[in-house]
Amino acid sequence: MRPPTFHRVLSSLAALGLLALAGLSIALAFPATHPWLNTLPANLLLWGLLLGLAALTLQALLKRRWTSALFHGGFALVIVGGAITAGYAETRDIGLVDSPIAPPELCQADIGGETVSLERFAIETYPGSAMPKQYRSRLRFPDGAVREVSVNRPLRRNGFTIYQMSYTRGWDPYGNEVFQTILTVRRDPGARWVFAGYGVLAAATLLAAIRGGRP
Amino acid sequence: MTLKTDLLGWLLNAEAALALCGAALPRKAGRLLWFAVLPVAAAAIGVRWVAVGHPPMRNLFEAFLWLPPVLAAISLASRANAGRIDAALGFLVAFPLAFVFSAKEGMLPPALQSPLFVPHVLGYMAAYALLARAFLLECFGEGEGARRSAAWGFCLLTLALALGSIWGNEVWGAYWQWDPKEQWSLATWFVYAAFFHKQESRPWRLVLLGLGLAAILLTVTWINLSRLFPGMHSYAGL
Numbered sequence: 018m019r020p021p022t023f024h025r026v027l028s029s030l031a032a033l034g035l036l037a038l039a040g041l042s043i044a045l046a047f048p049a050t051h052p053w054l055n056t057l058p059a060n061l062l063l064w065g066l067l068l069g070l071a072a073l074t075l076q077a078l079l080k081r082r083w084t085s086a087l088f089h090g091g092f093a094l095v096i097v098g099g100a101i102t103a104g105y106a107e108t109r110d111i112g113l114v115d116s117p118i119a120p121p122e123l124c125q126a127d128i129g130g131e132t133v134s135l136e137r138f139a140i141e142t143y144p145g146s147a148m149p150k151q152y153r154s155r156l157r158f159p160d161g162a163v164r165e166v167s168v169n170r171p172l173r174r175n176g177f178t179i180y181q182m183s184y185t186r187g188w189d190p191y192g193n194e195v196f197q198t199i200l201t202v203r204r205d206p207g208a209r210w211v212f213a214g215y216g217v218l219a220a221a222t223l224l225a226a227i228r229g230g231r232p
Numbered sequence: 233m234t235l236k237t238d239l240l241g242w243l244l245n246a247e248a249a250l251a252l253c254g255a256a257l258p259r260k261a262g263r264l265l266w267f268a269v270l271p272v273a274a275a276a277i278g279v280r281w282v283a284v285g286h287p288p289m290r291n292l293f294e295a296f297l298w299l300p301p302v303l304a305a306i307s308l309a310s311r312a313n314a315g316r317i318d319a320a321l322g323f324l325v326a327f328p329l330a331f332v333f334s335a336k337e338g339m340l341p342p343a344l345q346s347p348l349f350v351p352h353v354l355g356y357m358a359a360y361a362l363l364a365r366a367f368l369l370e371c372f373g374e375g376e377g378a379r380r381s382a383a384w385g386f387c388l389l390t391l392a393l394a395l396g397s398i399w400g401n402e403v404w405g406a407y408w409q410w411d412p413k414e415q416w417s418l419a420t421w422f423v424y425a426a427f428f429h430k431q432e433s434r435p436w437r438l439v440l441l442g443l444g445l446a447a448i449l450l451t452v453t454w455i456n457l458s459r460l461f462p463g464m465h466s467y468a469g470l
């Protein structure tokens with residue numbers, strides 16, 4: 018038997034890492050075991066996977082196998098982005114009440130050092146139905162700008178993204194119907210890395226397909 | 233299951249019948265009937281387009297509308313002698329189109345109203361069709377055709393997964409949330425990634441393409457429809 022080379026050991030480690038991740042993703046399909054992702058074994062797996070992918074990319078580059086290099090490099094970028102997200106992303110839910118008589122603190126929130134206030138929340142329903150077609154919040158910023166956020170149309174400002182997530186319904190002391198809009202405020206420095214990785218992966222698979230899927 | 237009896241319905245019934253005949257009849261007659269799906273499907277898409285007044289790409293029924301002609305076009309362009317296999321797949325997608333899905337324009341919840349809805353879903357549908365085709369081709373000894381089919385299928389699978397993730401980042405505020413369907417789609421992607429690492433051996437090709445198909449079937453049926461996996465992709469009623 019040939020003694021294992023540096024590359025072969027790394028390839029085997031990467032293959033094991035990939036299989037473990039596949040197993041993990043299947044295991045996770047059973048009800049929420051999400052907190053497990055923050056533990057030491059998961060981190061070891063992540064670093065093993067990342068180093069393995071980096072080694073595979075390097076190996077492919079040295080052998081001038083460009084498709085393979087793009088594929089493993091793109092995958093590594095996605096993992097880097099995922100790690101940045103896991104470590105540095107911030108998420109916060111805020112609820113703002115749409116009522117002229119509500120105290121200001123219920124209609125305002127601090128987003129990235131700015132006091133943002135709700136101007137209006139509106140629900141559009143399908144004709145002849147109570148089913149919501151779209152719902153949107155108009156937000157006023159300290160510089161006087163009024164911007165709208167709705168489902169599928171988040172608002173990006175100063176590195177923060179504001180999402181229209183849902184709403185709740187209630188009544189004020191006089192019996193009037195009042196809505197509270199639920200917004201998610203998020204800052205995720207890892208997303209751009211992940212999306213760059215997707216681009217590279219897509220290019221790699223397209224290249225592989227054009228070349229007939231040959232290795 | 234219902235029989236659709238308007239113009240669009242009869243065009244869809246014809247598509248299903250043509251694909252079934254294409255799969256059942258040998259040689260030229262079968263190929264001719266299967267390729268006849270192209271003009272019929274084009275007519276069906278046209279009728280739907282005029283009826284709803286926008287490109288028919290807004291829900292599952294409309295996404296499926298594009299699959300039989302896509303398959304027939306792949307069949308025409310492909311060098312593999314696989315007309316009957318393609319026709320059988322065409323029947324598998326034309327059947328729910330004609331008899332299971334409702335053609336009624338549904339009320340889409342706000343989360344599904346995105347320009348990324350159709351590329352995401354249609355990309356997956358076409359990828360699944362190509363990957364199922366790859367397995368069937370491999371079973372019938374058409375290794376070269378299977379590899380080409382799998383390569384295009386994997387490319388679309390990657391694009392559709394990425395688009396779904398980008399869409400998730402726009403609508404749910406995160407590009408990945410370990411939703412059951414996301415995890416099963418990722419597991420499926422890994423199986424096909426493994427396929428491209430084990431191409432030299434026919435037993436491995438068969439096992440991995442079969443495993444991938446099993447993962448696809450699980451992802452689109454059980455994970456979607458079962459109450460065991462409540463998740464953000466639970467749109468079974470649409």
